[in-house]
Amino acid sequence: MRDATALAWRRLRLPGGSVAIPSRADQPAGELDQELRLLMRALDRQPEAPLLEVAAWDAGLAIAAADAGWPDDGMLVPLNLGAAESCQAGAGAWPVLPPDELLPAEARFAVVRAPHWLGRAGVEWVVRAAARALPPGGLLALLGDRARGVESLRRRLPPIIGPIVDRAAGEHRRLYLYERQVEDPPPQQFAWTSTQRIAGRDVTLCQHPTLFSPTRVDPATALLAEYLPDKDGRWLDLGCGSGVLTVAAARSDRNLTALDWSYAAVETTRRTLAASGIEAEVLLADGAPPGEQPFDVILCYPPFHVGPRVHHGPAARLIRAARDCLAPDGELRVVLTSAQSPRDLLQPHFRDVSQVASAHGARVFSCRPPTAARGRGR
Numbered sequence: 001m002r003d004a005t006a007l008a009w010r011r012l013r014l015p016g017g018s019v020a021i022p023s024r025a026d027q028p029a030g031e032l033d034q035e036l037r038l039l040m041r042a043l044d045r046q047p048e049a050p051l052l053e054v055a056a057w058d059a060g061l062a063i064a065a066a067d068a069g070w071p072d073d074g075m076l077v078p079l080n081l082g083a084a085e086s087c088q089a090g091a092g093a094w095p096v097l098p099p100d101e102l103l104p105a106e107a108r109f110a111v112v113r114a115p116h117w118l119g120r121a122g123v124e125w126v127v128r129a130a131a132r133a134l135p136p137g138g139l140l141a142l143l144g145d146r147a148r149g150v151e152s153l154r155r156r157l158p159p160i161i162g163p164i165v166d167r168a169a170g171e172h173r174r175l176y177l178y179e180r181q182v183e184d185p186p187p188q189q190f191a192w193t194s195t196q197r198i199a200g201r202d203v204t205l206c207q208h209p210t211l212f213s214p215t216r217v218d219p220a221t222a223l224l225a226e227y228l229p230d231k232d233g234r235w236l237d238l239g240c241g242s243g244v245l246t247v248a249a250a251r252s253d254r255n256l257t258a259l260d261w262s263y264a265a266v267e268t269t270r271r272t273l274a275a276s277g278i279e280a281e282v283l284l285a286d287g288a289p290p291g292e293q294p295f296d297v298i299l300c301y302p303p304f305h306v307g308p309r310v311h312h313g314p315a316a317r318l319i320r321a322a323r324d325c326l327a328p329d330g331e332l333r334v335v336l337t338s339a340q341s342p343r344d345l346l347q348p349h350f351r352d353v354s355q356v357a358s359a360h361g362a363r364v365f366s367c368r369p370p371t372a373a374r375g376r377g378r
Contacts, residue, residue, distance in 0.1 A: 004313035028307020035143035042168035052107035059090030114144035121209035220362035233296030243269035256280035
């Protein structure tokens with residue numbers, strides 16, 4: 001299986017020729033190439049700099065802008081560290097910023113290639129983040145697949161941004177150009193907190209529109225939370241999301257660490273833990289946490305999508321990361337869906353793999369490390 005972090009180059013045909021764009025295998029950048037092509041074809045004049053793309057999965061916009069002869073003045077804002085690395089590989093002089101470093105009125109022209117796999121609330125959050133970075137009179141280009149919700153979205157945006165001043169279509173995609181005139185938009189209608197039942201107790205969870213299962217605890221995570229090992233020591237929630245499993249694991253004899261590559265996940269987990277008065281180290285990291293001290297228990301619900309498509313590369317990478325930072329007598333407690341194979345994902349890396357529970361199409365497994373302990377990063 002190809003390394004999910006490996007950079008690969010793809011060719012994208014544009015009106016003036018073709019360009020090469022690098023991206024990691026665990027990023028869905030190629031899913032939005034038609035949107036970028038429509039943008040470059042439809043603009044009849046050079047947009048005013050600085051440019052901005054929020055939810056950038058690679059540096060495609062920066063590369064296309066350079067190819068068109070536009071000023072080398074723009075910013076890329078990815079949602080996770082994998083996308084950030086893809087952006088940095090081709091961004092040139094464009095800075096790559098996490099979302100919380102984007103300042104008001106920092107750009108004049110913003111681009112959102114709607115990542116429809118984030119769902120309605122997730123895409124709206126991305127659009128709002130881009131609009132906040134524009135001054136009055138700034139322009140926002142929304143691009144999306146007409147069969148994937150962009151028509152519904154464009155009707156909801158004028159009260160948030162301002163009027164549509166131009167539009168274009170091509171390759172079953174739509175472009176809507178908005179002028180920012182709304183200075184104080186209404187807040188997004190989203191349940192930022194909720195009380196949910198986790199492992200037999202009510203817990204206050206904080207939520208974010210761009211995260212997986214943003215408004216409820218999905219059945220697979222809930223199942224894993226019910227079947228945690230009765231052990232003390234150092235625990236790691238690998239791919240923590242909104243912090244559900246970290247909360248479920250909280251106990252006075254456990255030293256908790258939560259880790260995710262998503263900027264929103266790290267901030268949301270911190271808020272979830274604070275709401276319950278739980279102490280844990282929360283890390284933004286891509287794969288295994290830094291440091292040499294191993295973990296006694298690792299919890300993980302590995303992803304099985306890259307963008308809208310089933311892809312097992314990211315899951316395989318997380319499982320390897322878990323193996324490499326597990327203590328010799330430690331345990332990985334992992335939940336897989338019916339789309340994920342324990343034979344392919346777990347058995348090549350662990351000595352003992354046994355099923356602990358199953359429900360709702362999900363299965364929880366207990367995994368023990370190989371007899372010969374592996375060093376970190378091997």
